[in-house]
Amino acid sequence: MTDILVIAELLDGKARKTTHSAINLAKQIAAGTGGAFDVLAIGDGAKAAAADLAGFGARKVFATQIDGGYVAEKYASTIAALGKGYGVVTVTASTYGKDLAPHVAAKLGAGVASDISGVSVEGGTLTYKRQMYAGNVFGFVQLTTAIAVVSPRQAEFEPAQPSGGASPVEDYAAAAADAAAARIEFISLEQTAKSARPELSEAAVVVAGGRGLKSADGFTNVLGPLVDSLGGAMGASRAACDAGYIANDLQIGQTGKVVAPKLYIAVGISGAIQHLAGMKGSKVIVAINKDKEAPVAQVADYFLVADLFKAVPELTEAIKKARA
Protein backbone atom coordinates (compact mmCIF):
# COMPACT_ATOMS: atom_id res chain seq x y z
CA MET A 1 0.00 0.00 0.00
CA THR A 2 1.54 3.26 -1.10
CA ASP A 3 0.17 6.65 -0.10
CA ILE A 4 0.93 9.51 -2.44
CA LEU A 5 1.24 13.23 -1.91
CA VAL A 6 0.55 15.39 -4.97
CA ILE A 7 2.20 18.82 -4.99
CA ALA A 8 -0.09 21.18 -6.89
CA GLU A 9 1.51 23.74 -9.19
CA LEU A 10 0.00 27.18 -8.67
CA LEU A 11 -0.01 30.08 -11.08
CA ASP A 12 -1.92 33.28 -10.31
CA GLY A 13 -3.59 31.50 -7.40
CA LYS A 14 -4.93 28.62 -9.50
CA ALA A 15 -3.74 25.05 -10.00
CA ARG A 16 -2.21 24.57 -13.44
CA LYS A 17 -3.40 21.65 -15.58
CA THR A 18 -0.06 19.95 -14.91
CA THR A 19 -1.45 19.31 -11.43
CA HIS A 20 -4.27 17.24 -12.89
CA SER A 21 -1.75 15.05 -14.72
CA ALA A 22 0.04 14.49 -11.41
CA ILE A 23 -3.30 13.53 -9.85
CA ASN A 24 -3.79 10.98 -12.63
CA LEU A 25 -0.44 9.39 -11.71
CA ALA A 26 -1.38 9.43 -8.03
CA LYS A 27 -4.66 7.68 -8.83
CA GLN A 28 -2.85 4.99 -10.82
CA ILE A 29 -0.44 4.30 -7.97
CA ALA A 30 -3.20 4.38 -5.38
CA ALA A 31 -5.29 1.94 -7.42
CA GLY A 32 -2.33 -0.38 -8.02
CA THR A 33 -1.22 -0.53 -4.40
CA GLY A 34 -4.46 0.00 -2.48
CA GLY A 35 -3.21 3.32 -1.11
CA ALA A 36 -4.71 6.78 -1.00
CA PHE A 37 -3.59 10.16 -2.23
CA ASP A 38 -3.57 13.62 -0.71
CA VAL A 39 -2.89 16.96 -2.39
CA LEU A 40 -0.85 19.88 -1.11
CA ALA A 41 -1.54 23.31 -2.57
CA ILE A 42 1.40 25.49 -1.62
CA GLY A 43 2.16 29.07 -2.56
CA ASP A 44 0.33 32.33 -2.94
CA GLY A 45 -3.43 31.73 -3.12
CA ALA A 46 -3.12 28.18 -1.79
CA LYS A 47 -6.46 28.23 0.01
CA ALA A 48 -8.56 28.96 -3.06
CA ALA A 49 -6.54 26.52 -5.16
CA ALA A 50 -7.02 23.82 -2.51
CA ALA A 51 -10.79 24.35 -2.65
CA ASP A 52 -10.67 23.95 -6.44
CA LEU A 53 -8.83 20.65 -6.01
CA ALA A 54 -11.31 19.16 -3.55
CA GLY A 55 -13.36 17.42 -6.24
CA PHE A 56 -10.76 14.94 -7.51
CA GLY A 57 -11.11 12.13 -4.99
CA ALA A 58 -8.22 12.98 -2.70
CA ARG A 59 -8.37 11.74 0.88
CA LYS A 60 -7.39 15.25 1.99
CA VAL A 61 -6.31 18.50 0.46
CA PHE A 62 -3.79 20.58 2.38
CA ALA A 63 -3.21 24.29 1.90
CA THR A 64 -0.05 26.18 2.82
CA GLN A 65 -0.04 29.89 2.08
CA ILE A 66 3.41 31.24 1.20
CA ASP A 67 3.59 34.90 0.30
CA GLY A 68 5.69 36.30 -2.50
CA GLY A 69 6.87 34.48 -5.58
CA TYR A 70 8.28 31.00 -5.88
CA VAL A 71 11.76 30.00 -4.90
CA ALA A 72 12.36 26.34 -4.01
CA GLU A 73 14.19 27.32 -0.84
CA LYS A 74 10.93 28.65 0.62
CA TYR A 75 8.80 25.67 -0.41
CA ALA A 76 10.90 22.51 -0.11
CA SER A 77 11.10 22.33 3.69
CA THR A 78 7.31 22.36 4.06
CA ILE A 79 6.83 19.79 1.30
CA ALA A 80 9.47 17.54 2.87
CA ALA A 81 7.92 17.88 6.34
CA LEU A 82 4.55 16.74 5.05
CA GLY A 83 5.98 14.38 2.44
CA LYS A 84 7.86 12.21 4.90
CA GLY A 85 4.60 10.45 5.75
CA TYR A 86 4.16 9.17 2.18
CA GLY A 87 5.65 6.54 -0.10
CA VAL A 88 5.58 8.74 -3.21
CA VAL A 89 5.65 12.50 -3.58
CA THR A 90 4.65 13.60 -7.06
CA VAL A 91 5.35 17.02 -8.48
CA THR A 92 4.60 18.22 -12.01
CA ALA A 93 7.03 17.68 -14.90
CA SER A 94 7.07 21.38 -15.73
CA THR A 95 9.98 23.69 -14.99
CA TYR A 96 8.32 24.22 -11.58
CA GLY A 97 8.27 20.55 -10.62
CA LYS A 98 11.63 19.79 -12.19
CA ASP A 99 13.22 22.57 -10.17
CA LEU A 100 11.50 21.56 -6.96
CA ALA A 101 11.70 17.74 -7.05
CA PRO A 102 15.44 17.33 -6.35
CA HIS A 103 15.28 19.85 -3.48
CA VAL A 104 12.50 17.86 -1.83
CA ALA A 105 14.18 14.54 -2.60
CA ALA A 106 17.49 15.60 -1.07
CA LYS A 107 15.73 16.61 2.14
CA LEU A 108 13.89 13.29 2.29
CA GLY A 109 16.82 11.14 1.20
CA ALA A 110 14.49 10.05 -1.59
CA GLY A 111 15.38 8.95 -5.09
CA VAL A 112 13.98 10.89 -8.03
CA ALA A 113 12.39 9.60 -11.21
CA SER A 114 11.91 12.67 -13.35
CA ASP A 115 9.78 13.16 -16.40
CA ILE A 116 8.22 9.70 -16.32
CA SER A 117 5.90 8.49 -19.05
CA GLY A 118 4.43 5.47 -17.24
CA VAL A 119 4.26 3.51 -14.02
CA SER A 120 3.66 -0.17 -13.27
CA VAL A 121 3.02 -1.92 -9.97
CA GLU A 122 4.07 -5.49 -9.34
CA GLY A 123 3.85 -7.03 -5.89
CA GLY A 124 3.78 -3.55 -4.41
CA THR A 125 6.96 -2.50 -6.23
CA LEU A 126 6.70 0.54 -8.45
CA THR A 127 8.62 0.71 -11.71
CA TYR A 128 8.74 3.96 -13.61
CA LYS A 129 9.21 4.20 -17.35
CA ARG A 130 11.17 7.22 -18.51
CA GLN A 131 12.63 8.51 -21.72
CA MET A 132 16.37 8.98 -21.94
CA TYR A 133 18.78 10.01 -24.69
CA ALA A 134 16.32 12.51 -26.16
CA GLY A 135 13.56 9.91 -26.27
CA ASN A 136 15.66 7.30 -28.06
CA VAL A 137 15.69 4.87 -25.12
CA PHE A 138 13.10 3.94 -22.52
CA GLY A 139 14.58 3.18 -19.10
CA PHE A 140 12.60 1.30 -16.46
CA VAL A 141 13.69 2.46 -13.05
CA GLN A 142 12.92 1.54 -9.47
CA LEU A 143 13.87 3.76 -6.57
CA THR A 144 15.62 1.97 -3.74
CA THR A 145 14.76 4.58 -1.13
CA ALA A 146 11.81 4.52 1.29
CA ILE A 147 10.26 7.54 -0.40
CA ALA A 148 10.19 8.31 -4.12
CA VAL A 149 9.88 11.74 -5.72
CA VAL A 150 8.38 11.51 -9.19
CA SER A 151 7.37 13.92 -11.95
CA PRO A 152 4.92 12.70 -14.62
CA ARG A 153 4.95 14.07 -18.16
CA GLN A 154 1.84 15.96 -18.96
CA ALA A 155 1.76 14.58 -22.49
CA GLU A 156 1.66 11.00 -21.17
CA PHE A 157 -0.71 11.40 -18.24
CA GLU A 158 -4.10 12.77 -19.26
CA PRO A 159 -5.33 15.36 -16.81
CA ALA A 160 -7.58 13.77 -14.17
CA GLN A 161 -11.21 14.85 -14.37
CA PRO A 162 -13.16 15.93 -11.30
CA SER A 163 -14.87 12.88 -9.83
CA GLY A 164 -17.28 14.67 -7.55
CA GLY A 165 -17.29 14.54 -3.79
CA ALA A 166 -15.50 17.03 -1.62
CA SER A 167 -12.19 16.17 0.00
CA PRO A 168 -11.73 17.82 3.37
CA VAL A 169 -9.45 20.86 3.06
CA GLU A 170 -7.02 21.54 5.90
CA ASP A 171 -4.45 24.24 6.53
CA TYR A 172 -0.93 22.91 6.83
CA ALA A 173 1.47 25.20 8.65
CA ALA A 174 4.55 26.21 6.67
CA ALA A 175 7.81 24.83 8.04
CA ALA A 176 10.71 27.23 8.61
CA ALA A 177 12.32 28.09 5.29
CA ASP A 178 15.86 26.89 4.56
CA ALA A 179 18.77 29.00 5.76
CA ALA A 180 19.66 29.27 2.06
CA ALA A 181 16.37 31.13 1.50
CA ALA A 182 18.06 34.21 2.96
CA ARG A 183 20.37 34.21 -0.09
CA ILE A 184 17.76 33.92 -2.82
CA GLU A 185 15.00 36.37 -3.48
CA PHE A 186 12.16 36.31 -6.00
CA ILE A 187 12.16 39.49 -8.08
CA SER A 188 9.54 39.00 -10.79
CA LEU A 189 7.78 36.63 -13.14
CA GLU A 190 7.45 38.14 -16.57
CA GLN A 191 4.77 36.03 -18.16
CA THR A 192 4.65 35.64 -21.89
CA ALA A 193 1.64 37.34 -23.42
CA LYS A 194 -1.40 35.13 -23.06
CA SER A 195 -2.76 33.76 -26.30
CA ALA A 196 -6.32 32.96 -27.27
CA ARG A 197 -5.02 29.64 -28.61
CA PRO A 198 -5.04 26.47 -26.48
CA GLU A 199 -2.01 25.76 -24.33
CA LEU A 200 0.73 23.96 -26.23
CA SER A 201 0.97 20.93 -23.95
CA GLU A 202 -2.80 20.45 -23.98
CA ALA A 203 -3.78 21.09 -27.60
CA ALA A 204 -5.25 18.35 -29.79
CA VAL A 205 -3.56 19.91 -32.81
CA VAL A 206 -0.11 21.48 -32.84
CA VAL A 207 1.30 23.33 -35.82
CA ALA A 208 4.99 24.03 -35.38
CA GLY A 209 7.27 26.18 -37.47
CA GLY A 210 10.99 26.10 -38.02
CA ARG A 211 13.67 28.30 -39.48
CA GLY A 212 12.05 27.72 -42.87
CA LEU A 213 9.48 30.39 -41.95
CA LYS A 214 12.32 32.90 -42.15
CA SER A 215 10.87 35.59 -39.84
CA ALA A 216 8.54 36.50 -37.02
CA ASP A 217 6.21 37.70 -39.73
CA GLY A 218 6.21 34.20 -41.22
CA PHE A 219 4.97 32.82 -37.91
CA THR A 220 2.27 35.44 -37.53
CA ASN A 221 0.99 35.70 -41.08
CA VAL A 222 1.77 32.38 -42.74
CA LEU A 223 1.64 29.85 -39.91
CA GLY A 224 -0.90 31.69 -37.72
CA PRO A 225 -3.92 31.28 -40.05
CA LEU A 226 -3.21 27.54 -40.41
CA VAL A 227 -3.00 27.16 -36.63
CA ASP A 228 -6.32 28.92 -36.21
CA SER A 229 -8.04 27.04 -39.03
CA LEU A 230 -7.41 23.88 -36.98
CA GLY A 231 -8.11 25.43 -33.58
CA GLY A 232 -4.64 24.34 -32.62
CA ALA A 233 -1.64 25.62 -30.71
CA MET A 234 1.47 27.09 -32.25
CA GLY A 235 4.89 25.61 -31.55
CA ALA A 236 8.41 26.10 -32.83
CA SER A 237 11.77 24.48 -33.30
CA ARG A 238 14.76 25.59 -31.27
CA ALA A 239 16.29 27.18 -34.36
CA ALA A 240 13.24 29.39 -34.84
CA CYS A 241 13.31 30.44 -31.16
CA ASP A 242 17.05 31.09 -31.29
CA ALA A 243 16.54 33.24 -34.36
CA GLY A 244 14.02 35.31 -32.38
CA TYR A 245 11.05 34.54 -34.66
CA ILE A 246 8.93 33.45 -31.73
CA ALA A 247 8.87 33.30 -27.92
CA ASN A 248 11.13 30.71 -26.29
CA ASP A 249 8.32 29.15 -24.32
CA LEU A 250 6.82 27.72 -27.52
CA GLN A 251 9.92 25.64 -28.18
CA ILE A 252 9.21 21.95 -28.62
CA GLY A 253 11.93 19.41 -27.95
CA GLN A 254 14.14 17.59 -25.51
CA THR A 255 14.58 20.66 -23.33
CA GLY A 256 11.48 22.55 -24.36
CA LYS A 257 7.88 21.44 -24.27
CA VAL A 258 6.93 17.84 -24.92
CA VAL A 259 3.72 17.43 -26.87
CA ALA A 260 1.68 14.44 -28.02
CA PRO A 261 -1.33 15.81 -29.90
CA LYS A 262 -3.63 13.93 -32.25
CA LEU A 263 -2.22 15.89 -35.18
CA TYR A 264 1.21 17.52 -35.41
CA ILE A 265 2.14 19.55 -38.46
CA ALA A 266 5.83 20.42 -38.81
CA VAL A 267 6.31 23.33 -41.20
CA GLY A 268 9.82 24.18 -42.39
CA ILE A 269 11.35 22.05 -39.63
CA SER A 270 14.17 19.75 -40.66
CA GLY A 271 13.82 17.55 -37.57
CA ALA A 272 16.89 17.70 -35.35
CA ILE A 273 17.05 14.86 -32.84
CA GLN A 274 16.36 17.17 -29.94
CA HIS A 275 13.22 18.44 -31.67
CA LEU A 276 11.93 14.96 -32.51
CA ALA A 277 12.28 14.10 -28.80
CA GLY A 278 9.53 16.57 -28.04
CA MET A 279 6.93 15.52 -30.61
CA LYS A 280 7.37 11.97 -31.81
CA GLY A 281 4.67 10.74 -29.45
CA SER A 282 2.10 12.55 -31.61
CA LYS A 283 -0.57 10.31 -33.17
CA VAL A 284 -0.35 11.66 -36.72
CA ILE A 285 2.63 13.67 -37.96
CA VAL A 286 2.60 15.75 -41.12
CA ALA A 287 5.74 17.41 -42.50
CA ILE A 288 5.81 20.22 -44.99
CA ASN A 289 9.32 20.85 -46.21
CA LYS A 290 11.04 21.61 -49.46
CA ASP A 291 13.76 19.06 -48.70
CA LYS A 292 12.45 15.53 -48.98
CA GLU A 293 15.60 14.21 -47.29
CA ALA A 294 14.92 16.20 -44.11
CA PRO A 295 15.25 13.94 -41.05
CA VAL A 296 11.68 14.75 -40.02
CA ALA A 297 10.74 12.14 -42.67
CA GLN A 298 11.85 9.45 -40.17
CA VAL A 299 8.86 10.15 -37.99
CA ALA A 300 6.35 11.71 -40.39
CA ASP A 301 3.25 9.86 -41.56
CA TYR A 302 2.60 12.26 -44.40
CA PHE A 303 5.17 14.41 -46.15
CA LEU A 304 4.39 17.22 -48.55
CA VAL A 305 7.46 18.36 -50.45
CA ALA A 306 6.68 21.97 -51.24
CA ASP A 307 7.53 25.60 -50.77
CA LEU A 308 5.80 26.33 -47.49
CA PHE A 309 4.99 29.92 -48.42
CA LYS A 310 2.78 28.55 -51.19
CA ALA A 311 1.57 25.32 -49.57
CA VAL A 312 0.60 26.63 -46.13
CA PRO A 313 -1.92 29.23 -47.33
CA GLU A 314 -3.37 26.62 -49.72
CA LEU A 315 -3.63 24.13 -46.88
CA THR A 316 -5.30 26.73 -44.67
CA GLU A 317 -7.97 27.32 -47.31
CA ALA A 318 -8.44 23.60 -47.96
CA ILE A 319 -8.87 22.88 -44.26
CA LYS A 320 -11.38 25.68 -43.85
CA LYS A 321 -13.33 24.17 -46.72
CA ALA A 322 -13.02 20.61 -45.40
CA ARG A 323 -14.24 21.66 -41.98
CA ALA A 324 -17.02 23.92 -43.22
Added chain:
Amino acid sequence: MKILVPVKRVADPENANKVKVAPDGSRVTTDGLEWKINPFDEYAVEAALRLNENAKSAERLGETIVASIGGKDAAQTLRQTLAMGADRAVHILAEDDALDSFVVARALKAIVDKEQPDVVVMGKQAVDGDSNTAGQILGELLGWPVASFAASIETSDGGKSFIVGREVDTGVLKVKITAPCVITVDLRIVAPGSVKNGATPAEHAYGEGARYASLKGIMAAKKKPIDEQPLAGLGVDVTTTTKYTKFELPPARKGGAKFVADVNELVALLKSEAKVL
Protein backbone atom coordinates in the same frame (compact mmCIF):
# COMPACT_ATOMS: atom_id res chain seq x y z
CA MET B 1 35.47 35.05 -8.38
CA LYS B 2 36.28 31.40 -8.11
CA ILE B 3 33.93 29.26 -10.18
CA LEU B 4 33.59 25.49 -10.30
CA VAL B 5 32.06 23.98 -13.42
CA PRO B 6 31.18 20.27 -13.34
CA VAL B 7 31.12 18.69 -16.80
CA LYS B 8 30.04 15.32 -18.12
CA ARG B 9 30.79 13.52 -21.35
CA VAL B 10 27.85 12.01 -23.17
CA ALA B 11 27.38 9.90 -26.28
CA ASP B 12 27.24 12.27 -29.26
CA PRO B 13 23.83 13.93 -28.86
CA GLU B 14 23.65 14.69 -32.59
CA ASN B 15 23.47 10.94 -33.10
CA ALA B 16 21.35 9.97 -30.10
CA ASN B 17 19.08 8.02 -32.45
CA LYS B 18 21.95 5.56 -32.96
CA VAL B 19 22.03 4.62 -29.28
CA LYS B 20 21.20 0.92 -28.87
CA VAL B 21 20.13 -1.39 -26.09
CA ALA B 22 21.87 -4.71 -25.29
CA PRO B 23 19.79 -7.70 -26.51
CA ASP B 24 18.88 -8.67 -22.93
CA GLY B 25 17.83 -5.08 -22.17
CA SER B 26 20.35 -4.80 -19.35
CA ARG B 27 22.16 -1.73 -20.58
CA VAL B 28 22.38 1.05 -23.12
CA THR B 29 25.18 0.70 -25.64
CA THR B 30 26.72 3.66 -27.38
CA ASP B 31 29.31 1.77 -29.43
CA GLY B 32 30.50 3.67 -32.44
CA LEU B 33 29.38 7.00 -31.02
CA GLU B 34 31.94 9.61 -30.12
CA TRP B 35 32.02 11.10 -26.64
CA LYS B 36 31.08 14.75 -26.62
CA ILE B 37 30.82 17.25 -23.83
CA ASN B 38 27.23 17.50 -22.59
CA PRO B 39 25.96 20.61 -24.43
CA PHE B 40 24.55 22.26 -21.31
CA ASP B 41 27.89 21.76 -19.55
CA GLU B 42 29.69 23.38 -22.47
CA TYR B 43 27.34 26.34 -22.07
CA ALA B 44 28.14 26.38 -18.35
CA VAL B 45 31.86 26.61 -19.12
CA GLU B 46 31.16 29.47 -21.51
CA ALA B 47 29.02 31.28 -18.91
CA ALA B 48 31.72 30.84 -16.26
CA LEU B 49 34.42 32.16 -18.59
CA ARG B 50 32.28 35.19 -19.42
CA LEU B 51 31.73 35.86 -15.72
CA ASN B 52 35.44 35.63 -15.08
CA GLU B 53 36.87 37.83 -17.80
CA ASN B 54 36.95 41.30 -19.24
CA ALA B 55 36.41 40.34 -22.86
CA LYS B 56 37.69 43.72 -24.05
CA SER B 57 41.02 43.79 -22.20
CA ALA B 58 41.37 39.96 -22.03
CA GLU B 59 42.01 40.38 -18.31
CA ARG B 60 41.07 37.37 -16.18
CA LEU B 61 39.09 38.14 -13.08
CA GLY B 62 39.12 34.83 -11.26
CA GLU B 63 39.84 31.16 -11.42
CA THR B 64 37.61 28.73 -13.33
CA ILE B 65 37.97 25.10 -12.28
CA VAL B 66 36.34 22.28 -14.21
CA ALA B 67 35.53 18.89 -12.72
CA SER B 68 34.31 15.60 -14.12
CA ILE B 69 33.35 12.28 -12.60
CA GLY B 70 33.78 9.35 -14.92
CA GLY B 71 36.11 6.94 -16.68
CA LYS B 72 39.68 7.57 -17.85
CA ASP B 73 38.57 9.11 -21.12
CA ALA B 74 36.64 11.90 -19.36
CA ALA B 75 40.08 13.53 -19.19
CA GLN B 76 39.68 14.37 -22.86
CA THR B 77 36.50 16.32 -22.12
CA LEU B 78 38.29 18.17 -19.33
CA ARG B 79 41.17 18.97 -21.66
CA GLN B 80 38.69 20.43 -24.14
CA THR B 81 37.31 22.82 -21.49
CA LEU B 82 40.83 23.77 -20.44
CA ALA B 83 41.45 24.65 -24.08
CA MET B 84 38.37 26.89 -24.01
CA GLY B 85 40.00 28.78 -21.17
CA ALA B 86 39.37 27.04 -17.84
CA ASP B 87 42.40 27.15 -15.54
CA ARG B 88 42.65 23.68 -14.06
CA ALA B 89 40.70 20.47 -13.71
CA VAL B 90 39.67 17.85 -11.19
CA HIS B 91 38.99 14.34 -12.47
CA ILE B 92 37.25 11.90 -10.16
CA LEU B 93 37.73 8.43 -11.61
CA ALA B 94 34.59 6.31 -11.42
CA GLU B 95 32.61 3.74 -13.35
CA ASP B 96 29.72 5.48 -15.11
CA ASP B 97 27.34 2.66 -14.18
CA ALA B 98 28.06 3.19 -10.46
CA LEU B 99 26.82 6.78 -10.55
CA ASP B 100 23.47 8.45 -10.13
CA SER B 101 22.51 12.05 -9.36
CA PHE B 102 23.02 11.57 -5.63
CA VAL B 103 26.47 9.99 -5.92
CA VAL B 104 27.48 12.72 -8.36
CA ALA B 105 26.15 15.45 -6.06
CA ARG B 106 27.95 13.98 -3.05
CA ALA B 107 31.21 13.80 -4.99
CA LEU B 108 30.77 17.37 -6.20
CA LYS B 109 30.12 18.48 -2.63
CA ALA B 110 33.46 16.94 -1.62
CA ILE B 111 35.16 18.93 -4.39
CA VAL B 112 33.37 22.12 -3.32
CA ASP B 113 34.36 21.56 0.32
CA LYS B 114 37.98 21.37 -0.77
CA GLU B 115 38.05 24.10 -3.41
CA GLN B 116 35.66 26.58 -1.76
CA PRO B 117 34.39 28.21 -4.97
CA ASP B 118 32.07 31.23 -4.80
CA VAL B 119 29.76 29.76 -7.38
CA VAL B 120 29.09 26.41 -9.02
CA VAL B 121 27.88 26.90 -12.60
CA MET B 122 26.65 23.73 -14.30
CA GLY B 123 24.35 22.47 -17.04
CA LYS B 124 20.69 22.07 -16.14
CA GLN B 125 20.74 18.45 -17.26
CA ALA B 126 22.87 15.86 -19.01
CA VAL B 127 21.31 14.86 -22.30
CA ASP B 128 21.85 11.12 -21.77
CA GLY B 129 19.96 10.52 -18.53
CA ASP B 130 17.84 13.67 -19.04
CA SER B 131 17.15 13.77 -15.29
CA ASN B 132 17.70 17.42 -14.44
CA THR B 133 18.48 16.78 -10.77
CA ALA B 134 22.19 16.95 -9.85
CA GLY B 135 22.48 20.75 -9.51
CA GLN B 136 19.55 21.13 -7.15
CA ILE B 137 20.66 18.14 -5.05
CA LEU B 138 24.14 19.63 -4.80
CA GLY B 139 22.66 22.92 -3.57
CA GLU B 140 20.71 21.07 -0.89
CA LEU B 141 23.75 19.08 0.26
CA LEU B 142 25.76 22.29 0.52
CA GLY B 143 22.97 24.38 2.05
CA TRP B 144 23.46 26.81 -0.85
CA PRO B 145 20.64 28.44 -2.82
CA VAL B 146 20.11 27.29 -6.41
CA ALA B 147 18.95 29.19 -9.48
CA SER B 148 18.09 26.58 -12.10
CA PHE B 149 17.45 27.02 -15.86
CA ALA B 150 19.42 30.28 -16.06
CA ALA B 151 18.98 32.06 -19.39
CA SER B 152 20.73 35.20 -18.16
CA ILE B 153 23.16 36.07 -15.37
CA GLU B 154 24.11 39.56 -14.30
CA THR B 155 26.45 40.26 -11.40
CA SER B 156 25.42 42.76 -8.76
CA ASP B 157 26.73 43.98 -5.39
CA GLY B 158 30.27 43.97 -6.75
CA GLY B 159 30.12 40.33 -7.78
CA LYS B 160 28.69 39.01 -4.51
CA SER B 161 25.24 38.49 -5.99
CA PHE B 162 23.66 37.66 -9.31
CA ILE B 163 20.41 38.58 -10.97
CA VAL B 164 19.42 35.40 -12.75
CA GLY B 165 16.68 35.15 -15.37
CA ARG B 166 15.28 31.63 -15.08
CA GLU B 167 13.56 30.36 -18.21
CA VAL B 168 10.34 28.75 -16.95
CA ASP B 169 7.27 27.38 -18.75
CA THR B 170 5.28 30.52 -18.26
CA GLY B 171 7.96 33.11 -19.06
CA VAL B 172 11.04 34.43 -17.28
CA LEU B 173 11.32 34.25 -13.49
CA LYS B 174 13.95 36.62 -12.09
CA VAL B 175 15.72 35.97 -8.82
CA LYS B 176 18.55 37.62 -6.95
CA ILE B 177 20.91 35.00 -5.58
CA THR B 178 23.90 35.58 -3.33
CA ALA B 179 27.14 33.62 -3.33
CA PRO B 180 28.03 31.00 -2.42
CA CYS B 181 25.40 29.49 -4.69
CA VAL B 182 24.68 27.06 -7.50
CA ILE B 183 23.46 28.20 -10.92
CA THR B 184 22.33 25.69 -13.56
CA VAL B 185 22.19 26.99 -17.10
CA ASP B 186 19.75 26.60 -19.98
CA LEU B 187 20.31 26.93 -23.74
CA ARG B 188 20.11 30.69 -24.01
CA ILE B 189 22.83 31.48 -21.53
CA VAL B 190 25.17 31.52 -24.56
CA ALA B 191 23.24 34.17 -26.47
CA PRO B 192 25.43 37.25 -27.11
CA GLY B 193 24.12 39.40 -24.25
CA SER B 194 23.15 36.77 -21.68
CA VAL B 195 26.02 37.19 -19.23
CA LYS B 196 26.91 40.61 -17.79
CA ASN B 197 29.71 40.83 -15.27
CA GLY B 198 30.26 44.56 -14.93
CA ALA B 199 33.80 44.28 -16.32
CA THR B 200 33.25 43.40 -19.95
CA PRO B 201 31.81 46.57 -21.55
CA ALA B 202 28.05 46.32 -21.97
CA GLU B 203 28.34 46.94 -25.71
CA HIS B 204 30.69 43.99 -26.21
CA ALA B 205 28.99 41.45 -28.43
CA TYR B 206 29.86 37.85 -27.77
CA GLY B 207 29.38 35.38 -30.58
CA GLU B 208 26.36 33.08 -30.53
CA GLY B 209 27.08 29.83 -28.68
CA ALA B 210 30.05 28.55 -26.73
CA ARG B 211 33.52 29.67 -27.80
CA TYR B 212 35.83 27.44 -29.79
CA ALA B 213 39.23 26.62 -28.43
CA SER B 214 41.95 28.58 -30.19
CA LEU B 215 45.16 26.88 -31.25
CA LYS B 216 46.90 28.81 -28.50
CA GLY B 217 44.26 27.59 -26.06
CA ILE B 218 44.77 24.00 -27.14
CA MET B 219 48.54 24.29 -26.66
CA ALA B 220 48.09 25.96 -23.26
CA ALA B 221 45.63 23.27 -22.16
CA LYS B 222 48.32 20.62 -22.48
CA LYS B 223 50.20 22.25 -19.65
CA LYS B 224 47.25 22.88 -17.38
CA PRO B 225 46.98 20.52 -14.42
CA ILE B 226 44.34 17.79 -14.11
CA ASP B 227 44.16 16.54 -10.54
CA GLU B 228 43.10 12.90 -10.83
CA GLN B 229 41.79 10.84 -7.94
CA PRO B 230 39.52 7.84 -7.43
CA LEU B 231 35.94 8.31 -6.26
CA ALA B 232 36.70 6.04 -3.29
CA GLY B 233 39.33 8.54 -2.16
CA LEU B 234 36.71 11.23 -1.55
CA GLY B 235 35.17 9.28 1.32
CA VAL B 236 31.62 9.96 0.15
CA ASP B 237 28.62 7.66 0.36
CA VAL B 238 28.38 5.87 -2.99
CA THR B 239 24.98 4.28 -2.44
CA THR B 240 22.75 4.92 -5.44
CA THR B 241 19.03 5.61 -5.17
CA THR B 242 18.03 4.25 -8.56
CA LYS B 243 17.97 0.76 -10.03
CA TYR B 244 17.31 0.44 -13.75
CA THR B 245 15.69 -2.96 -14.32
CA LYS B 246 15.70 -2.81 -18.11
CA PHE B 247 16.07 -0.60 -21.14
CA GLU B 248 14.07 -0.68 -24.35
CA LEU B 249 14.11 1.07 -27.65
CA PRO B 250 10.88 2.96 -28.22
CA PRO B 251 8.56 1.34 -30.75
CA ALA B 252 9.60 2.62 -34.14
CA ARG B 253 6.99 4.81 -35.73
CA LYS B 254 5.55 2.91 -38.61
CA GLY B 255 7.77 5.30 -40.46
CA GLY B 256 8.23 5.54 -44.18
CA ALA B 257 6.50 8.85 -44.61
CA LYS B 258 3.88 8.73 -47.32
CA PHE B 259 4.81 11.42 -49.80
CA VAL B 260 1.79 13.30 -51.02
CA ALA B 261 1.58 15.14 -54.32
CA ASP B 262 -0.23 18.26 -53.22
CA VAL B 263 -2.36 19.94 -50.60
CA ASN B 264 -5.58 18.34 -51.88
CA GLU B 265 -4.21 14.82 -51.52
CA LEU B 266 -2.92 15.68 -48.04
CA VAL B 267 -6.28 16.98 -46.87
CA ALA B 268 -8.10 13.99 -48.37
CA LEU B 269 -5.80 11.55 -46.54
CA LEU B 270 -6.01 13.44 -43.25
CA LYS B 271 -9.76 13.20 -43.55
CA SER B 272 -10.34 9.67 -44.81
CA GLU B 273 -7.27 7.71 -43.72
CA ALA B 274 -5.88 9.43 -40.62
CA LYS B 275 -9.31 10.70 -39.60
CA VAL B 276 -7.95 13.76 -37.86
CA LEU B 277 -9.90 16.45 -39.67
